[in-house]
Amino acid sequence: METMVQSTFEFEKFSSLPVENVQTLASKNLKNIPSRYIRPEFESDVVSAEESLQIPVIDMSKLDHDDEQTKLHFACKDWGFFQLINHGIPDELIEQMKADAREFFHLPSEERMACAQIPGHIEGYGHNRVPLIAKNLGMDPETLLSLFENEMQAIKMNHYPPCAEASKVLGASPHSDSSALTILLHANEVEGLQIKRNQKWVPVKPIPGAFTVNIGDVIEIMSNGEYKSVLHRAVVNGDKERLSIAAFHNQKLGTQVGPLQDLVKTNKPLYKTIPVEEFRRWKMTSKQDGKFMIRKMEL
Ligand SMILES: O=C(O)CCC(=O)C(=O)O
Numbered sequence: 001m002e003t004m005v006q007s008t009f010e011f012e013k014f015s016s017l018p019v020e021n022v023q024t025l026a027s028k029n030l031k032n033i034p035s036r037y038i039r040p041e042f043e044s045d046v047v048s049a050e051e052s053l054q055i056p057v058i059d060m061s062k063l064d065h066d067d068e069q070t071k072l073h074f075a076c077k078d079w080g081f082f083q084l085i086n087h088g089i090p091d092e093l094i095e096q097m098k099a100d101a102r103e104f105f106h107l108p109s110e111e112r113m114a115c116a117q118i119p120g121h122i123e124g125y126g127h128n129r130v131p132l133i134a135k136n137l138g139m140d141p142e143t144l145l146s147l148f149e150n151e152m153q154a155i156k157m158n159h160y161p162p163c164a165e166a167s168k169v170l171g172a173s174p175h176s177d178s179s180a181l182t183i184l185l186h187a188n189e190v191e192g193l194q195i196k197r198n199q200k201w202v203p204v205k206p207i208p209g210a211f212t213v214n215i216g217d218v219i220e221i222m223s224n225g226e227y228k229s230v231l232h233r234a235v236v237n238g239d240k241e242r243l244s245i246a247a248f249h250n251q252k253l254g255t256q257v258g259p260l261q262d263l264v265k266t267n268k269p270l271y272k273t274i275p276v277e278e279f280r281r282w283k284m285t286s287k288q289d290g291k292f293m294i295r296k297m298e299l
């Protein structure tokens, strides 16, 4: 079953890998889309209509206060997602990234393939959150930071063309991110991200200028399950395209993925400990379905 997204990956140390071209399909303006895209299960899923149910908002300018740190801890534990405001990245830079993404996906496909030059301004950003996460988990920030120095990062731009049968297809299948931390920028005004909470899908309502941050599988594993890498998916719009840019922050090569030592002195480890390289190999060779890496790592 395929999804209605055109994504472009740019790894720091690898060439870009554009995948499946749904844009060509979208440009045909088909009334009925090919059956391989139809998700029979999707129409029966429950989407929460509760307006008040929203992911927590964390104010980065207040993170030196205990209250905000407590909020961050709760957001990572209970929601696995939050919106980050007052992050200090200038509006002009964000607007430029959005414009670059729009321009990129409207290039003729040959040019897109030839010049996958991705705006990389949010790279390095997850790094600054590490000491706080360490403090909230009750461990030494230096130890945690050493796992992320010169970390591998990947930026992915997602383009979801409008779809006449939007209620029957998905832009991104339910998955958790296998990164440590993901920072997402909603690159135009169209919503589409939904997160799984209490058996329902909760639509995320992006705050203008905020980043959506989520805990990935690696932090769920490191925290021995205290922080949650939550299932999420992207739906598509009937008449508007949607764009998002995700920055995935990963652990550096040569380290181990597993529960942090400080956290398993008194508690039983809930996940295996394996080298990062092996973790990545498992990821590449597995069927990417739901929380597949967490299932593989569980003891
Ligand atoms: O486009 C979105 O809102 C979500 C994309 C996503 O989950 C991903 O790229 O991992």
Ligand SMILES: [Fe+2]
Pocket: 175, 176, 177, 232
């Ligand atoms: Fe994701």
